[in-house]
Amino acid sequence: DTAxxxxxxxxxxxxxxxxSIKCEQNLGHDTMYWYKQDSKKFLKIMFSYNNKELIINExxxxxxxxxxxxxxxxxxxxxSLELGDSAVYFCASSQLDRGRTxxxxxxxxxxxxxx
Amino acid sequence: GQNxxxxxxxxxxxxxxxxxxxxxxxxxxxxxxxxxxxxxxxPTFLSYNVLDGLEExxxxxxxxxxSKGYSYLLLKELQMKDSASYxxxxxxxxxxxxxxYQLTFGKGxxxxxxx
Numbered sequence: 587d588t589a590x591x592x593x594x595x596x597x598x599x600x601x602x603x604x605x606s607i608k609c610e611q612n613l614g615h616d617t618m619y620w621y622k623q624d625s626k627k628f629l630k631i632m633f634s635y636n637n638k639e640l641i642i643n644e645x646x647x648x649x650x651x652x653x654x655x656x657x658x659x660x661x662x663x664x665x666s667l668e669l670g671d672s673a674v675y676f677c678a679s680s681q682l683d684r685g686r687t688x689x690x691x692x693x694x695x696x697x698x699x700x701x
Numbered sequence: 702g703q704n705x706x707x708x709x710x711x712x713x714x715x716x717x718x719x720x721x722x723x724x725x726x727x728x729x730x731x732x733x734x735x736x737x738x739x740x741x742x743x744p745t746f747l748s749y750n751v752l753d754g755l756e757e758x759x760x761x762x763x764x765x766x767x768s769k770g771y772s773y774l775l776l777k778e779l780q781m782k783d784s785a786s787y788x789x790x791x792x793x794x795x796x797x798x799x800x801x802y803q804l805t806f807g808k809g810x811x812x813x814x815x816x
Contacts, residue, residue, distance in 0.1 A: 619803075627786060629744065629806040641803060676743060680804075689734070690804055692743035 589613050592677045592693035599667060600701055607662045607696045609677030618660035619690070620652060621676040629676070635660055636682065664698075672700045705807035707789050712813045713779055721774045721810045723789030734790040734804065735763050735774045744788055747774070776812075784814045 592609040599605055611618060617636040623629045633652045634641045640652065649665045664671060677693040704726040713719040725733065732751035736744040750756055750765035750772060762775040774787055786809040793805055 621806075626808070627738075627811075628808050629788065631803050631805060634803050643803075689746045689749065690736075690744075692745070694743050 588694075590677055590679055590691050590693040592675075592696050594696060595694060596697050596699075598699045598701065601667055601669060603667050604663070604665045605667060605698070606664070607675055607677075607698075609660050609662070609693055611658055611677075611679040611691070613679055613681075613691060615679035615681045615691070616657065617680050617682050618654070619678040619680070620660065620662050621678060621692075623674045623676060623695070625673070632662075633660075667698075667700045669700050672698055674698070705789055705791060705805065707787075707807045707810045709808065710811045710813070712815060713776075715779055715781060715814055715816050717779050718775065718777050719779060719812065721776070721787050721812065723772045723774075723807060725770050725772070725789070725791050725807075727770075727791050727793050729793070730767055731792040733763075733765055733772050734792075735772075736788040736790060736806070737785050738788060738809065739785045747787075779814050781814050781816070784812060786811045 590611045619634045620632040621629050622632055632643055632646045635652055635654055651663045653661045653663055674695045674697045676695045678690040680688045680690045707723045732749055734749050735747040737747050738744040748763040750763050753765055753767055755762055755764045760777045765772045776783055788809045789807040790804050
């Protein structure tokens with residue numbers, strides 16, 4: 587069983603479109619994350635979310651919005667896609683212990699290409 | 702805030718030993734992680750240090766000096782499959798006193814192992 591799974595693995599779309607990437611974890615973790623890895627391979631956090639709070643990295647445009655139907659899912663919705671959004675998006679989860687983040691478990695990544 | 706610095710690239714010979722350094726500046730220390738990421742794959746957890754000293758795990762060891770804001774990852778008996786990026790990461794408290802942490806990654810060190 588895959589611990590953290592995300593779909594789709596590859597997504598090619600036109601500028602201006604809206605798209606979503608789904609993520610599910612079966613580890614029973616209380617916190618999920620979205621990271622963006624650009625062409626220079628820099629892994630940058632976008633959001634972290636648990637059932638108590640959503641923490642948004644201030645550099646993330648508001649065209650990006652996380653949606654969590656339940657504790658095991660954190661989807662990423664992107665409006666009005668731009669060329670600069672092309673990247674690999676990684677979902678991850680961890681279990682917090684008194685606020686301290688434990689080991690992150692990553693999904694396989696979703697490679698988004700905006701044309 | 703936090704600042705993480707590690708070399709961009711390193712090359713080493715199969716069978717040799719390589720040390721990958723990481724320096725960090727963070728307000729409030731909550732441990733340091735090392736992750737490995739092969740090209741086209743997700744990062745995977747290697748080690749976590751919260752106390753000073755060396756932690757050994759097979760061919761890989763990780764060292765931490767909190768007073769110096771310094772860590773290194775030591776890879777022994779290098780194998781071709783160790784060619785990957787190695788990411789240093791530290792949790793940082795998003796809002797002071799709130800107890801919410803996010804894991805922030807350095808830009809990674811791309812290690813090439815040559816015959």
